[in-house]
Amino acid sequence: MTDNGLKFSGANRYVLDDELASIVNISMALEMPLLLKGEPGTGKTMLAHAIAESLHMPLIVLNVKSSMKLVHALYQYDTLTRLNDSRFGDSRRDVSNIEEYITMGKIGQAFMAERRTVLLIDEIDKADTDFQDDMLDVLDQMTFDIMEIDKTVQARHRPVIIITSNAKKDLSDPFLGRCNFHHIAFPDPKMMRKIISVHFPGLEENLLEGAVTAFYGLRELDAVEKKPATRELINWIRALKADPDFTPKKLQKGDVPYLGILFKKSGDYQQALNFTSRRKLF
């Protein structure tokens, strides 16, 4: 590890709890990928951004898609351009040199980078199990082969690897064996207030209080398919702030405007609406 002593301790827009900070630091010191699970909106992806920002490392994001093959994340051999060049010969590339038609994928870029990078592998659960296992091999060895030119790419610096997963289901055992694991629980109201004040410095105390209370009240609703998360709350507060007619007193009275920002499924919206209008009567 080239830059020992680097310690992650939070970033501008990210509120970090101590537990997570020490897990990140241990994973970095052990040079193991960190697998993060948790509800959507608990800041899994944001963590990678925050690490990159605070350690001043470039961030490389690999958004996993279901149809993805591992090789796409490593490198791509642009056969079509080569075919075109060989036919028309109007480019300055050397057609007989295959290497000129190899472009690096996200993992390849992280390996080839001049400095240590943060590699975020987002939503790994979307890909199939083979992808996951093969990828962990690559990340473990820090090398991969480019088959077309029989060349081995060796990572110059071992990137800081953050992997996120939304799935409630466990990933495969070999995969889990090679990374550290943390589950980010949904922030409690105290934490949430901190997060909000980071995003809205100088927010009125009673607006903050009212919004957070109402938010957690609405999260308690039964049978809601998609519970509102941090992202929704932040957008909601933004909307409340923008509305000149809105006063925090309204929230206390049970009048909750802009429910549509919090609840995005029509069934959920209806339910929340019933709940709040019922409360207004009392």
Place this chain on the structure above:
Amino acid sequence: MFIDFFYLLRRSGIPASPTAFLTLHKALAGGLILSLNDFYTASRAILVKSERYFDIFDQVFAHHFKGTDLTDTEDFDLDEAAQLLLEQWLKNPLELARSFGEDESTLNRLSADELIEYFKERLKEQKGTHHGGGKWIGTSGTSPVGHSGYHPGGMRVGGTSRSRSAIKVAMDRRYKDYSLEGPLTQAMIGEALKRLRNLVPSGPKDQVNMDETLYQTMKNAGEIEIVFEQSLRDRLKVILAIDNGGWSMDSYIPVVQTLFNYARAQFKELSTYFFHNSIYDNVWSDPTRYQKPQRVADFSRFDSETRFIVVGDASMAPYELMTADGSIHLEERSGKPSIEQLRFLAETFPRSVWLNPVPERMWGYTRTITMIAGIFPMFELSIDGLEKAVAHLSAK
């Protein structure tokens, strides 16, 4: 170091691997862990790979480093016994209090829940210190209930207001919600059913088939000929048959609804049918089982590649399954016993499963469940069962 802790974790059912344990030691040797708090976070991040085990981990951690009680498998018995004691207590408080060596008024102050906890505690003590004496109770007669250790609210140790120690954090059991016995959510079902995908080409031809392009270009004497093909899409056909009748299925409605909701969103070609108890001559496309009947015999014309999934508790009187006029609905009695219809369906659709919301350990107690399990491969309607079912359905 910490070998006992490691084995205790494994004994408690956490699949911690030796490699992970060595990694933990690497962290210890590297001077990364300086306090018990660090050790708690580090050992959990390294050894425990799923939030489902966080709760057990917390308990084991608290037990190992603080000596709190582990909830053991005998808890069920204890629950029963404590319940009995409570009943006895209600009948004759004075006598029971005396047998515990407690003043009646001390116990009187406890709520019902607390009483149960108290009884359980004492019963446990009794188990531990039984040798030697015929005494029913332990030695300490005055310890009040409330510090029970595995009760989430039980850790109200007075006085300390320092920052939360790892043990206190562990004793909080924050991850109780994520334990294995959690309810089946749509996300879990989705995750399990995802593997059923059966990809076939469909849609616009917008992907370059490289091999074919090269071949055609060569054939064309080097004049480039690009060949496009369709991308792969999921075209799986699924029939879902749901038992929605009668009282016996009522308690499982939420979980079946979740399954149904997900299936509807996921599969393009999904037909849902409803039946009551078992399948006779007809199944219905409408949940009221009245307007749109579908003759079971007509299923033979369906694609046999279709996955046939039955959801039902398979619990009924044996004659409903076995006799020719078994249906409790008169108009359905056509002469073929239901079990024949089920066999017919299982033969028509070789890839079929029966998902049963009844816990697997109870299956042996119901005759019809065992009989139907002989026809359809039966799986429990839980995360694990669903995964097994999907594995069965997608097997070649």
